[in-house]
Amino acid sequence: MEEEESPATAIALREPPKIQRLEESVVNRIAAGEVIQRPVSAVKELVENSLDADSTSINVVVKDGGLKLIQVSDDGHGIRCEDLPILCERHTTSKLTNYEDLFSLSSMGFRGEALASMTYVAHVTVTTITKGQIHGYRVSYRDGVMENEPKACAAVKGTQIMVENLFYNMIARRKTLQNSADDYGKIVDLLSRMAIHHNKVSFSCRKHGAVKADVHSVVSSSRLDSIRSVYGVSVAKNLMKVEASSCESSGCNFDMDGFISNSNYVAKKIILVLFINDRLVECSALKRAIEIVYAATLPKASKPFVYMSINLPRDHVDINIHPTKKEVSLLNQEIIIEMIQSEVELKLRNANDTRTFQEQKVEYIQSTLTSLRSDPPVSPPPSGQKTQKVPVHKMVRTDSSDPAGRLHAFLQPKPNLPDKVSNLSVVRSSVRQRRNPKETADLSSVQELIAGVDSCCHPGLLETVRNCTYVGMADDVFALVQYNTHLYLANVVNLSKELMYQQTLRRFAHFNAIQLSDPAPLSELILLALKEEDLDPGNDQKDDLKERIAEMNTELLKEKAEMLEEYFSVYIDSNGNLSRLPVILDQYTPDMDRVPEFLLCLGNDVEWEDEKTCFQGVSAAIGNFYAMHPPLLPNPSGDGIRFYTKKNESSQENPDLGGNVEVEENLDQDLVSDAENAWAQREWSIQHVLFPSMRLFLKPPASMASNGTFVKVASLEKLYKIFERC
Ligand code: ADP
Ligand code: MG
Numbered sequence: 001m002e003e004e005e006s007p008a009t010a011i012a013l014r015e016p017p018k019i020q021r022l023e024e025s026v027v028n029r030i031a032a033g034e035v036i037q038r039p040v041s042a043v044k045e046l047v048e049n050s051l052d053a054d055s056t057s058i059n060v061v062v063k064d065g066g067l068k069l070i071q072v073s074d075d076g077h078g079i080r081c082e083d084l085p086i087l088c089e090r091h092t093t094s095k096l097t098n099y100e101d102l103f104s105l106s107s108m109g110f111r112g113e114a115l116a117s118m119t120y121v122a123h124v125t126v127t128t129i130t131k132g133q134i135h136g137y138r139v140s141y142r143d144g145v146m147e148n149e150p151k152a153c154a155a156v157k158g159t160q161i162m163v164e165n166l167f168y169n170m171i172a173r174r175k176t177l178q179n180s181a182d183d184y185g186k187i188v189d190l191l192s193r194m195a196i197h198h199n200k201v202s203f204s205c206r207k208h209g210a211v212k213a214d215v216h217s218v219v220s221s222s223r224l225d226s227i228r229s230v231y232g233v234s235v236a237k238n239l240m241k242v243e244a245s246s247c248e249s250s251g252c253n254f255d256m257d258g259f260i261s262n263s264n265y266v267a268k269k270i271i272l273v274l275f276i277n278d279r280l281v282e283c284s285a286l287k288r289a290i291e292i293v294y295a296a297t298l299p300k301a302s303k304p305f306v307y308m309s310i311n312l313p314r315d316h317v318d319i320n321i322h323p324t325k326k327e328v329s330l331l332n333q334e335i336i337i338e339m340i341q342s343e344v345e346l347k348l349r350n351a352n353d354t355r356t357f358q359e360q361k362v363e364y365i366q367s368t369l370t371s372l373r374s375d376p377p378v379s380p381p382p383s384g385q386k387t388q389k390v391p392v393h394k395m396v397r398t399d400s401s402d403p404a405g406r407l408h409a410f411l412q413p414k415p416n417l418p419d420k421v422s423n424l425s426v427v428r429s430s431v432r433q434r435r436n437p438k439e440t441a442d443l444s445s446v447q448e449l450i451a452g453v454d455s456c457c458h459p460g461l462l463e464t465v466r467n468c469t470y471v472g473m474a475d476d477v478f479a480l481v482q483y484n485t486h487l488y489l490a491n492v493v494n495l496s497k498e499l500m501y502q503q504t505l506r507r508f509a510h511f512n513a514i515q516l517s518d519p520a521p522l523s524e525l526i527l528l529a530l531k532e533e534d535l536d537p538g539n540d541q542k543d544d545l546k547e548r549i550a551e552m553n554t555e556l557l558k559e560k561a562e563m564l565e566e567y568f569s570v571y572i573d574s575n576g577n578l579s580r581l582p583v584i585l586d587q588y589t590p591d592m593d594r595v596p597e598f599l600l601c602l603g604n605d606v607e608w609e610d611e612k613t614c615f616q617g618v619s620a621a622i623g624n625f626y627a628m629h630p631p632l633l634p635n636p637s638g639d640g641i642r643f644y645t646k647k648n649e650s651s652q653e654n655p656d657l658g659g660n661v662e663v664e665e666n667l668d669q670d671l672v673s674d675a676e677n678a679w680a681q682r683e684w685s686i687q688h689v690l691f692p693s694m695r696l697f698l699k700p701p702a703s704m705a706s707n708g709t710f711v712k713v714a715s716l717e718k719l720y721k722i723f724e725r726c
Contacts (some may be wrong), residue, residue, distance in 0.1 A: 032117035039066025258308035501623030553603030
């Protein structure tokens, strides 16, 4: 009869299972399995205990990936004999008394769980001696309690903890771990990371019975030395220092210092060694942020080595969110990550320039297309690309993942560039305001403008912009770019104007600032702009009128100063002087010759009444000002050189000199070199700032597909056919 019962009735009839209290040892074993997930977690806990005990030397021995034996010896303050009975009970600690202590803690441990956990899943033996004692004590533990009374024994300074037969009572865990070969590797990795941060402590790690240690660090005064001794010369020689900080007033308070690898460091995997308040932690968001910057700036070295130590006020970090304390949660995490990201980006861009400059120093001009590839010697072709066969007519010689252009290799060096670039960053103010694109634009009008940009975006052009390679400037306005097998002429003035406009909206109210070295009087600048516009200068009556217009515009802008400062970081003081401008793209300062035009445009063209139209107008004016227009001084490298002839000087002055010299003598050399600098600076910015930023940020509007901003000039397939016939 019983067999005939349907499953449904069987379930309905089943008694509710009885709830019972788990045996304490089972609870503890479950909890222990969480804290000690793998051998490396035990090593981490033990080493952290040694650090908490003020050790200066920590030695680790491992047998069978840690499953047979983990032994950590230190020279720290040791453990009092009378504390030994409760040492391995759960929640016994010397580091915390009440909950609030969590937020002012400087020790690594605080839960009093690690040693206890180990005794539930392994056999633990402790040997320890405190200062002033003649002998030490040894005692073994199981399931949180001493197995025997502590025995007096000979001991050297500090504590030695042996963890044997890890997971002996967790068959499944032991089996999976036995099959995985990399636990020792994980331990070595952990100690390497610890060693470079705690460089006042010497670390070693070896396999049981091995003579040679796999990690061996000595106490060193410089971080770079410790990185060198642990990770090797090949890593250390390719590192650059980074620093970032932000003070209380900006809403988040932190300090970061570290080292990041340069373009010569090529690896398969990113290594991010991250310490937050001296705790080794992981942070996938920061890791991703750094990876993105590398991929955009140094695609060939896109798997960097990064060491970073971040310090925050203790009460800004919640260390108690993860059982192994592997992750922490930070106040203002997004802002901090973003600030670090832009610092890394700046550093890489700067370094990239120096490298390009060095490449340009090459005396001869390379003459074959193939030698245009100026790859750094160590970089292998990006994986996955080398094996793919591409039909000859589809072969592309430039690499869209490399933001640097190719044509520059043909050009003569421009010796003034690096100076100029570093000057720019000096000019840049130290005022680093808080900025976080996700938080910007809580004003709905700005959000609508951004939504407008997004909805007009042309998907095909977006694809082109994201993946194109800058080849070089074709003339003053058009750049030659390659996308797949097509060549395009791209109007850099239009593109940069749009990019700057969009970035102004995105950074709305969260700009960093460029401080002008001398505040510039608005009325004079506007007057200058009005005079420049005038085709019939020198008319007194008109000049009066211009002065009046300039005064009126100045007054208007002074009235709007508060709004301009708060939302656009355009700072006009009460005397009517302009002294600060926003950073629209890091690494880029607009052409200051265009300030007058910008101010006039703000005064004349902006519709101030309606919020949205006003923001759009100001953003467009900024976009136009920051766009990469051709410099106002004509390009001296072509026909423009005529412009620089000194007008008043007689050519008879040096009758004995040859013709060429005479021409040179007649040029205003200062002006020529100013112009050369301006043009070189612009071209540098187009290549290193505009194109990389466009790839990341520009949403090209559909209008650009038809208004001549992008013009397809050739397709390589067709060119190939033509060449084939030759
Ligand atoms: P926690 O580190 O969270 O306090 P543990 O279980 O890791 O908890 O350690 C318990 C206590 O044992 C610590 O608070 C510390 O007083 C002591 N201890 C553990 N390891 C050492 C060591 N290597 N040297 C000195 N004291 C130690
Ligand atoms: Mg501990």
